[in-house]
Amino acid sequence: MRDAPVSLRDLERKARYLRRWVVELIYAAKSGHLGGSLSIMDMLAALYYGVIRVDPARPDWPGRDRFVLSKGHTAPALYAVLADKGFFSKEDLFDGYRRINSIFQGHPDFKKTPGLDMSAGSLGVGLSAACGMALGAARSGAGFLVYSIVGDGETNEGEIWEAAMFAAHHRLDNLTVMIDMNGMQNDGPTRDVMDMGDMSEKWRSFGWSVRDVDGHSLADIQAALRDASASRGRPGVLICRTIKGKGVSFMENNIHFHGAVPTRQEYEAAMRELS
Numbered sequence: 575m576r577d578a579p580v581s582l583r584d585l586e587r588k589a590r591y592l593r594r595w596v597v598e599l600i601y602a603a604k605s606g607h608l609g610g611s612l613s614i615m616d617m618l619a620a621l622y623y624g625v626i627r628v629d630p631a632r633p634d635w636p637g638r639d640r641f642v643l644s645k646g647h648t649a650p651a652l653y654a655v656l657a658d659k660g661f662f663s664k665e666d667l668f669d670g671y672r673r674i675n676s677i678f679q680g681h682p683d684f685k686k687t688p689g690l691d692m693s694a695g696s697l698g699v700g701l702s703a704a705c706g707m708a709l710g711a712a713r714s715g716a717g718f719l720v721y722s723i724v725g726d727g728e729t730n731e732g733e734i735w736e737a738a739m740f741a742a743h744h745r746l747d748n749l750t751v752m753i754d755m756n757g758m759q760n761d762g763p764t765r766d767v768m769d770m771g772d773m774s775e776k777w778r779s780f781g782w783s784v785r786d787v788d789g790h791s792l793a794d795i796q797a798a799l800r801d802a803s804a805s806r807g808r809p810g811v812l813i814c815r816t817i818k819g820k821g822v823s824f825m826e827n828n829i830h831f832h833g834a835v836p837t838r839q840e841y842e843a844a845m846r847e848l849s
Contacts, residue, residue: 580623585792588658594848595654595664601841603672605680609818609831611651611748613733613756613789614723617814620795623753625803627847630660631786633688639718639792642704645754646681653678655689661689671707679777701751705737706741708749708809719803720749727759735780741809742781749809752800753777755789758829777811785820786828789814801814822847 580588593615600606622628625638639692643652650671657667662677672677677686684690692703704722711718728734741749753773761767770776783805785798795814802810818832819825822844836844 582793584620585623589615590790590821590848592658594655594845596650597836597848598843599650599654599671601670601836602668604835605672606650606835607833608756608836610645610648610725610754610756612814612817612820612822613827614648614754614798615651615820616754616790616792617723617754617795618651621790621799622655622659624723625796625799626721628689630689631659632813637718640691640707640720640757641690642700642722643682643694644700645697645728647701649680649682649694652682659689661796695726697728698733701734701737703828704749705741705746707796708741708746709744711748714748715728722750722751723773724753724762725759726755726757726770727755727772729753729770738777738782740781745807746809747776747806750812751809752812752814754816755813756816757817758827758832760832762829774813782809783808785810785811785812787814789816790820
């Protein structure tokens with residue numbers, strides 16, 4: 575089932591308070607990846623509130639659309655969305671995040687956590703799994719759609735491009751990928767670690783239908799997702815131009831917050847900005 579459309583203003587408010595949850599989660603656990611979790615929140619909000627077909631009351635519903643978070647270290651953002659959707663409670667999430675034996679680990683585990691379709695760990699693997707799901711749906715006539723978020727730093731992985739060739743070869747038009755183009759990764763700016771060149775042209779050369787999107791415009795993301803899902807003959811990719819640490823001024827474009835835990839003063843300042 576797909577949610578009724580949410581007004582743009584309500585969607586923006588939702589993304590803002592879910593960013594608060596992310597900051598709270600990571601500060602309380604003293605572990606996690608803030609920068610990328612904040613940069614993908616608008617992409618997740620656009621997807622989960624009005625586009626993707628899921629049912630929190632039936633997490634394993636066969637007709638649901640699938641989602642793969644390939645950049646699994648940004649799990650706090652996905653956990654926050656799934657809790658808000660009702661797959662599990664906010665209280666359980668806050669009590670369990672990154673605790674031993676919890677279902678809410680630093681990288682998502684689909685065998686334990688309701689609402690997940692794929693576990694994550696080594697970067698690059700998720701897109702291959704999404705391709706397999708899309709191929710299975712196409713060959714079985716299942717009719718569900720598959721979505722995935724991939725990091726721009728993650729595209730340094732050769733497996734991403736093997737999966738890209740695979741999806742184009744099999745004409746997986748039921749697959750849509752969003753690239754989190756925030757320009758930074760663990761070791762520094764992506765252009766310095768490994769310059770991937772013109773990302774739009776690169777994916778286009780691999781046979782994909784490409785849309786260049788403001789990754790913080792909820793309206794633009796939703797429109798591009800619907801457009802990509804309706805196109806035929808080629809997999810679709812959204813090159814989402816984002817800001818690492820989006821929503822907290824001193825975290826934005828600050829490589830320190832790729833994996834750093836905020837101090838108490840930074841936490842309080844972030845919560846004020848996101849209020």
